[in-house]
Amino acid sequence: MQTSQQRRAHASARVMSTFLTGMGVLHFAKPRPFDGLIPRKLPGSPRTYTYASGVAELGTAALLAVPATRRLGGRVATLLFLAVFPGNLVMARRWRHRPWKFQLISLGRLPLQALLIRASECIHRHA
Template sequence: MSFMTTPENSRTKTRAAVWATVFGGAGVLHFAQRRFYDSLVPEELPGEQKYWTWGSGLVELALAAAIANPSTRAAAATPATLFLLGVWPGNIKMALDWQKSEKKSALMKVGGWARVAGQVPMFLSTRKLGEQ
């Protein structure tokens, strides 16, 4: 009865729906809340921060579309993982900036580092998108 949904297929579909939503939502936010995302762009990168923000937002929208489509989902697994690895320095920068800020509470400062650590399970999860 291969036409029935198995728990593994259900997990795969759920994982795909979550990641399509995460990447799609983040992609939209890169345009709607550009200045916040600009602040995450390391100063060492060439060019204006807004172009990095817009570019990464477009990549996230493309990843969301590829993950949402079952025929391109497996091919999107590695690019999605590499993208998350690529933006990890921005999350590290945010955590470091928050440590220096007098405006951030102790909880926010801990939360910044929790976000950095939380990326590791995210890398592992996006890699599993390639499993059928």
């Protein structure tokens, strides 16, 4: 019998898997907006990082979707969300002169990242 924490972790894993699948597909279908989030100091083409992060999101989504790999998926999701956080900071900095709606989106991503990390750690602990 599952505990309430396990049920929450499984539900979170399904939602997170769906979200990551959608975002991963977007990295390939519409890569240009993601290219602009890549810090300029990184070596190589921003598109390479966009595609690599799309692959990482799709792989993480797959780990979260399968019960046998869900716990590992939670840990990988934490690492993924930590890795893309600098891109969210870049977005917030670059969008600071845009209309307030865009600024709100870019700034809202920062605390959202903390919630995603917390949820992924819950999945890792209780899946």
